[in-house]
Amino acid sequence: MKQTYVGLQVLRFAAAMLVAVMHITQAISIHLTGRGEGVYWGTGAVGVDIFFVISGFVMAISTAGWAGPSEAWVFARRRIQRIVPLYWVYTLLKAALIAAVPALAVKSSVVPLHLAASLAFVPMTAPWGLVQPVLPVGWTLNFEMLFYAVFGLAIAARLPRIATCLAGFALLFIAAQFLPGVTALHFYAQSIIFEFIVGVAFAQALLRWGPGPVLAGALLLLAGTLFTFGLGWDPDSDRFFPWGVGAAAIVLGTLWLEPVIVRMPLARPLAFLGDASYSIYLSHTFVVPAVVMVLKRLHLGQPLLAFVLASAAVMLAGAASYLWLEKPLIAGARRLLFKPRAPRFPHAANPASK
Numbered sequence: 001m002k003q004t005y006v007g008l009q010v011l012r013f014a015a016a017m018l019v020a021v022m023h024i025t026q027a028i029s030i031h032l033t034g035r036g037e038g039v040y041w042g043t044g045a046v047g048v049d050i051f052f053v054i055s056g057f058v059m060a061i062s063t064a065g066w067a068g069p070s071e072a073w074v075f076a077r078r079r080i081q082r083i084v085p086l087y088w089v090y091t092l093l094k095a096a097l098i099a100a101v102p103a104l105a106v107k108s109s110v111v112p113l114h115l116a117a118s119l120a121f122v123p124m125t126a127p128w129g130l131v132q133p134v135l136p137v138g139w140t141l142n143f144e145m146l147f148y149a150v151f152g153l154a155i156a157a158r159l160p161r162i163a164t165c166l167a168g169f170a171l172l173f174i175a176a177q178f179l180p181g182v183t184a185l186h187f188y189a190q191s192i193i194f195e196f197i198v199g200v201a202f203a204q205a206l207l208r209w210g211p212g213p214v215l216a217g218a219l220l221l222l223a224g225t226l227f228t229f230g231l232g233w234d235p236d237s238d239r240f241f242p243w244g245v246g247a248a249a250i251v252l253g254t255l256w257l258e259p260v261i262v263r264m265p266l267a268r269p270l271a272f273l274g275d276a277s278y279s280i281y282l283s284h285t286f287v288v289p290a291v292v293m294v295l296k297r298l299h300l301g302q303p304l305l306a307f308v309l310a311s312a313a314v315m316l317a318g319a320a321s322y323l324w325l326e327k328p329l330i331a332g333a334r335r336l337l338f339k340p341r342a343p344r345f346p347h348a349a350n351p352a353s354k
Contacts, residue, residue, distance in 0.1 A: 007261040010274055011050060012274040013280070014050075016278075016280040018043075018050070022045055022047075023284065024314075025307070026039075028307065031292050031293055032292065033303060046228050050247040050251060057202050060199065060203030060204060067155060068158060072155040072156035077337040086321075086329055089325065090283065091119060093286070094135045108127075114134065123184045146188055146193070162197055169188075202248075214259060217254070223249055224246050227249065228249075276321070278322075279318045279325070280319075283314075288310050
């Protein structure tokens with residue numbers, strides 16, 4: 001029976017909101033206080049690092065014991081149905097908005113080749129000069145897809161998952177040194193990619209030895225939170241240290257605290273928002289600037305009010321996107337990717353035909 005880690009679901013919601021809060025503070029700084037786009041709460045970016053550690057854990061725990069090409073093919077189709085449809089919808093929506101109302105998109109324009117690369121999860125320099133897809137937050141999905149490809153290869157070839165990922169990612173770093181003109185290689189050659197492996201290691205440790213003591217989990221979660229948010233790290237510092245280290249402690253502490261978290265009164269509602277975290281992550285880039293600009297037009301531009309209303313709008317829009325867009329898209333993709341096979345000899349399987 002597949003186990004659901006309620007604590008990780010709650011943490012996924014927290015991670016999505018950390019990223020959203022970062023962008024809310026940036027939108028307030030741009031549109032309301034006039035301090036510019038460079039003044040914002042950059043530590044919210046650690047939400048991405050938390051996502052990556054969780055992703056490595058979930059991929060490893062959900063495919064424990066899988067080996068061979070057929071299992072790898074199932075893994076690939078499941079990842080496609082989960083990630084691709086919603087991302088394509090929001091990417092195409094962003095492209096349509098840019099084309100229809102260019103004034104709404106700061107430093108954005110649509111170039112067909114760049115749009116195609118974005119939809120294919122290929123890192124490419126955008127028209128505004130950064131290595132970003134049309135939907136800028138999609139840069140994280142380029143890393144996700146690379147991890148899925150290497151992890152799927154390990155499943156298909158029956159290779160050790162951690163060793164295969166380490167070797168594959170190390171080769172990328174080496175290739176980036178010898179091929180300086182290849183944008184995708186230099187994009188992937190970042191320390192953040194090793195955070196997936198940390199999650200895989202947590203899964204393998206949990207399967208072998210079980211969870212640690214609840215008290216140790218509480219101390220780990222506290223230490224990781226203080227380390228990440230309390231020491232004033234430079235947001236432009238290396239991602240694996242400090243962000244990956246802090247994220248690892250937070251995720252592991254949450255795993256060990258599962259018996260406590262699952263009994264908390266708000267655990268289930270927060271876990272639902274964790275289910276909606278992918279929708280929150282993709283949709284908030286539309287919701288945040290819209291809410292802040294509307295408040296500005298209504299002369300309700302107090303930063304605190306804008307922060308509260310934008311945060312609430314992000315959660316509501318993300319939940320709506322999950323229920324009415326993401327889930328139907330996943331169901332449709334599942335029907336396409338996992339069509340039931342017809343019996344080889346259909347009449348022989350029907351007693352009435354004999």
